[in-house]
Amino acid sequence: MSNPTPVPTTESIQAGGNVNPPSNKFTDRLSHVLADLGKNGIFIALIAVVVLFAILTDGILLRPQNISNLVVQNGYILVLAIGMVMVIIAGHIDLSVGSVAAFVGACSGVFAVQWGLPWWLSVILSLGIGALVGVWQGFWIAFVGIPAFIVTLAGMLIFRGLALVVLGNANIGSFPAEYRALGNGFLTDLFGEFEIDPLTLGVGALAIIILIVQQVRTRRGRQKYGQDVEPMAWFVIKLVLISAAIGFFAYSLASYKGIPITLIILAVLILVYGVVMNRTVFGRHIYAIGGNRHAAELSGIKTRRVDFWLFVNMGTLAALAGLIFTARLNLAGPKAGDGFELEAISAAFIGGAAVQGGVGTIGGAIIGGLIIGVLNNGMSIIGLGIEWQQVVKGLVLLLAVAFDVYNRRRSGGR
Amino acid sequence: MTTNILEMRGITKTFPGVKALSNVTIEVERGEVHAICGENGAGKSTLMKVLSGVYPHGTYDGDIVFENETVEFKDLTDSEAKGIVIIHQELALSPYLSIAENIFLNNELKGRGGLIDWNKTNFEASKLLARVGLRENPTTKIMDIGVGKQQLVEIAKALSKEVKLLILDEPTAALNDEDSDHLLDLILHLKGQGITSIIISHKLNEIKKVADSVTVIRDGKTIETIAKQEVTEDRIIKDMVGRDLEHRYPDHTPNLGDELLRVEDWTAHHPQDANRVVVDNVNLNVRAGEIVGIAGLMGAGRTEFAMSLFGQSYGSRISGKVFLRGKEIKTRTVSEAIAHGIAYATEDRKTFGLNLIEDIKRNISMASLKKLEKFGLVHDNEEYKIATEFKQSMNIKAPNVLVKTGKLSGGNQQKVVLSKWIYSDPDVLILDEPTRGIDVGAKYEIYTIINRLAAQGKGIIVISSELPELLGICDRVYALSEGRITGELPIAEATPESMLKLMTMEKPR
Incomplete structure (x- = not known):
């Protein structure tokens, strides 16, 4: 065969255009900022909702007590949203979390109140029960191959029923104080009573410092490996804005009762699961499975095993949500967890998770949950009837997903 | 006035970056069986999609004249209204509906009040089934009959629409011989009733059996139309492959090492129909630095072989042995296969x-x-x-x-x-159709990469339906037909003709 020369193709010509766009520093930076804003649309949506209701409520929304309530009242939804977004990224759904939360709440009532076990043992046992629920559902989904929708729909009935069985048609109440702290407690009184809690302010400052150090390190690391980074000015502006938000949040908490225990639990979960989803092999496999299950299987990813552990994880988080809710009400009742699954699923989708799977973030789900929380809180303050609150929340969910679908179509994805 | 029922003149169809058809002309006489032949990717299916309106008028250049009238189809319904019915390779039947329901799908027989008249539906269906020689109850569900019978249902469905021109895209690709024979007889029988057929196929023996004329397409161009008397296998093969093999493949000097991979008696069955043998006692080996080709026509079991080997990703009742550097290994799961240094790049990237x-x-x-x-x-x-x-x-x-x-x-x-x-x-890379849907320049780059990998001492298995490609890049080729290895040739002895003979070799019976 003779020595040929490769034929230039339309492909290489097009690509040549891509590699060297007409470079203009200002438009370059602007496009970077715009792309960033596009990616963080959910963040902007949260700010918009907060501003809207701050105005509508004459600033009541942003009062320290309200800010604190926002976290405490939505804590269990946010815990569920973390597990839910992982399940959704893998292309599944979990309808049972509300019932599981009720069931585990009921069990914890039996442990802590009726049997009088120490609060910590009750918590551990309850989380274990949640994990077992996950094992049960994960088994049917991952190893028998029944769609998660069906398995968890059945679970919704099964565990709601079991919750009633455990409760024996009665409420279980008056939990020990340490247990109640999970939902109601604050990290105060360590330094005695202050007008503004110094511990909270300290933690807030520390959070800001850690955030800045971590962001700068990530940026340096990327630069070292020759990756594109955002313009310095934009990087600084973003850091200042986020720091200001954290500062305001910390100040608000400090002026009320300090740091809620629920917030500590949430912060730990967000950090841990954020790392799991972004930086661990398990997390990467979840995204790979959701993006293209066949391709993931043919790349050697053990898809069933991942599915199974996802549901074990979801069961455990549902149990934790059940504990926080029960602790907050100081009561394990039959109606507990009613509709939690819908709020958690909404949070994940509003937060940018894709219905087809493969897309979504823990941070997005948390912000989605906060948007729902602000809506709930704000609409209650302005005295909007519960019926209209439902309508508004439904429309928000629909619009969020419609926006996602529209975006995807425009960018030529699947 | 001509006796032609169909003339397609100067059809050109471009996709972004690829010219699929360029100035194709084809004339089909009324009442004949006209075969269209060509390699995979030659443009046969594209041509038929232009004809049937899947690619609507305006997305291609050229004229279609049907029954002496220039037609401009907007979609499938349009062409069906004129009596052109296409039966695709993948059958378009709903498995959970009955035969009769499928035949009259979207063409339901309505009685009084606009409700479906089930008695009439089943009665008409049984008449159509008799015409295609299928002895089944019209209320039987599609999932309960075999592929061969399903194919007949498709034809019955076409007849229910008063078809004038029937297009069959590789109708026998998935059929066994008995079913194939029956189908071919039916095509001849329908011809007797005045129905013109276009049959797309690369099985030369069946073309010889039924076709009155054959048009060969290569690289999106009409090569020639051959009348029945002049049809010979050699001529068709020459038309199909007769392209310039120079300048398309980078130079490659093999530097062969020891045997890397050996597969012995590899057999796999169909995943649903565990009695159907899809991969039949395959034996092959690859040496370090060697590029080995597997040539086979559609349905020969190429991908099925590769995927069953790669962590049993396909099939049921898989048996056989795999040796890596002389040591037997197990490849029961994909991760196991990867851990042993086997990689498989699928034919369907997306x-x-x-x-x-x-x-x-x-x-x-x-x-x-x-x-x-x-x-x-x-x-x-x-x-x-x-x-x-x-x-x-x-x-x-x-x-x-x-x-x-x-x-x-x-x-x-x-x-x-x-x-x-x-x-x-990996030590061994199995590349399934590595250049499918890729333009010429990028193909050349892929070949260069394959050469580079071989030069690094990896063993490469290339599966391809493009013979020239295999002959251009491989050191040795196996021919696969009906799941069996029907031959193995060093590249010096392999010619398109000798390979096609092996690839179309049928099981002795």
């Missing part, structure tokens, strides 16, 4: 190969994340660096490795798939 909503970097690392793990965390900057290195060495054309693979061209997607597997550091 469905099985890539996560299209993820970026280049994460696709490349997908099969080897463990390598990037440090203290339980994925080292993402390292991942970026490695992906960027692959982007350069494989010449993946994208601004950076954060681009989603769904936005890349076919050639660049394939380079990402290859990068993924090269990064998994």
Whole structure:
């Protein structure tokens, strides 16, 4: 065969255009900022909702007590949203979390109140029960191959029923104080009573410092490996804005009762699961499975095993949500967890998770949950009837997903 | 006035970057069986999609004259209204509906009040079934009858629409011989009733049996139309493959080492129909530095063989032995196969190969994340660096490795798939249709990459339906037909003609 020369193709010509766009520093930076804003649309949506209701409520929304309530009242939804977004990224759904939360709440009532076990043992046992629920559902989904929708729909009935069985048609109440702290407690009184809690302010400052150090390190690391980074000015502006938000949040908490225990639990979960989803092999496999299950299987990813552990994880988080809710009400009742699954699923989708799977973030789900929380809180303050609150929340969910679908179509994805 | 029922004149159809058809002309006489022949990718199916309105008028150039009238179809319904019915390779039947329901789907027989008249439906269906020689109750569900009978139901469905021109796209590809014979007889029988047929096929013996004339298409161009008297296998083969083999493949001097992979008595059955043998006692081997081709027509079991070998991703009741460097290995799961140094790049990049909503970097690392793990965390900057290195060495054309693979061209997607597997550091790479849907320049690059891998001492198995490609890049080729290896030729002895003979060799019975 003779020595040929490769034929230039339309492909290489097009690509040549891509590699060297007409470079203009200002438009370059602007496009970077715009792309960033596009990616963080959910963040902007949260700010918009907060501003809207701050105005509508004459600033009541942003009062320290309200800010604190926002976290405490939505804590269990946010815990569920973390597990839910992982399940959704893998292309599944979990309808049972509300019932599981009720069931585990009921069990914890039996442990802590009726049997009088120490609060910590009750918590551990309850989380274990949640994990077992996950094992049960994960088994049917991952190893028998029944769609998660069906398995968890059945679970919704099964565990709601079991919750009633455990409760024996009665409420279980008056939990020990340490247990109640999970939902109601604050990290105060360590330094005695202050007008503004110094511990909270300290933690807030520390959070800001850690955030800045971590962001700068990530940026340096990327630069070292020759990756594109955002313009310095934009990087600084973003850091200042986020720091200001954290500062305001910390100040608000400090002026009320300090740091809620629920917030500590949430912060730990967000950090841990954020790392799991972004930086661990398990997390990467979840995204790979959701993006293209066949391709993931043919790349050697053990898809069933991942599915199974996802549901074990979801069961455990549902149990934790059940504990926080029960602790907050100081009561394990039959109606507990009613509709939690819908709020958690909404949070994940509003937060940018894709219905087809493969897309979504823990941070997005948390912000989605906060948007729902602000809506709930704000609409209650302005005295909007519960019926209209439902309508508004439904429309928000629909619009969020419609926006996602529209975006995807425009960018030529699947 | 001519006796032609159909004339397609100067049909040209371009897709972004690819000219699928260029100035194709074909004339079909009324009442004949006209065969269209050509290699995979020659443009046969595209031509039929133009004819049937799947590609509507305006998306192609040229004229279609049907029954002496220029037609401009907007969609399938339009062409069916004129009596042109196409039966695709993948049958379009609903498995859970009955035969009768399928026949009259979207053409339901309505009685009084606009309700479906089931008695009439079943009665008419049984008349149609008699015409195609299918003895089944019209209320039987489609899922309960075999593929051969399903094919007949498709034809009955076509007859219910008063078909004048019946187009069959590779009708016997999935059928056994008995069913094939019956189907071919039926086509001749319908011809007796005045129905013109176009049959797309590359099975030369059946073309000789039924066709009155044969049009050969190659690279989107009409080569010639041969009348029945002049049809010979040699002439068709020459028309099909007779292209310039020069300048398309990079030079390759094999530097062969020891045997890397040996497969013995590999047999796999159909995943649903566990009695149907799909891969039949395959024996083959690959040496270090060797590029081995597997040639086979559609349905020969090429992909099925590769996937059953790669972690039993296909099939049931799989048996046989695999040896790597003389030592027997098990490849029961994909991760096991990968751990033993086997990689398989699928023929269908979009469905099985890539996560299209993820970026280049994460696709490349997908099969080897463990390598990037440090203290339980994925080292993402390292991942970026490695992906960027692959982007350069494989010449993946994208601004950076954060681009989603769904936005890349076919050639660049394939380079990402290859990068993924090269990064998994395999000894043996099985490449299934590595250049399908890729333009000429990118093909050349893929061949260069394959050569480079062989030069590094890896064993390469290339599966392809393009014979010239195999003959251009391989050191040795196996021919596969009906799941069996029907021959093995060193490249010096392999010619398109000798290979096609082996590839169409039928099971002795």
